[in-house]
Amino acid sequence: MPTDAYALAERYIASWNETDTLRRRNLIEDVYNEHARYTDPMVDAKGWEAIDATVAAVQNMFPGHRFTLAGDVDAHHDTLRFQWHLAAPGAEEPLVIGFDVASLQDGRIRQVFGFLDKVPQMA
Template identity: 75%
Template sequence: MTHAHQLVDRYIQSWNETDPLRRRVLIEDIYAEQAGYTDPMIQAKGWEAIDATIAAVQGMFPGHVFKLGGQVDAHHDTLRFHWHLTAPGADEPLVIGFDVAALDNGRIRQVYGFLDKVPMAA
């Protein structure tokens, strides 16, 4: 398994980790201290903001699980990959996304997230 795939696996793991202390350890290991995360709904900078973003998403989708949605593509210091967010027991993902991550010394410096499938508002 390549470093890129291992890093993305840990990235996905951080989005699934509900224990605040374990999640924070993952975040500090995966991201550079002043890393940024940007998607259509949020812009976060730094470990605290990224942690708060993950906690907020978990609060919006309790019990849902993030999974890698295919292969990790990487070149130079850039990664891209699809992910799925699935409800417990569901066959189809509720949300499908695509992230591009820029690395610095093997850690994530910036994530640009795109949402390919989102649930309809009730």
């Protein structure tokens, strides 16, 4: 499971970085179950379409920024947890730091619980 868990987390992060709408949607359908749910303090998205819209909205909010895994992916049973960073290319510090816990079903994400550890101050 650990190697598979890391690969799934990498594809998950790739879906948040993909700006081509068709490729992003294909990644989302590959990573998530059709009726998956993504929740964090600002959104509760259910299903591929809502998750795709959420990713697009984040990309519009932070144009040019990239998500990266920040450390190892921890996994047991059908659950993953990992930290991620969102930063502009070449930035010394991430703008946003988050921590996600994902439950799996049949090798794909069924639900994500997202937590935001560092968020920018909005004017």
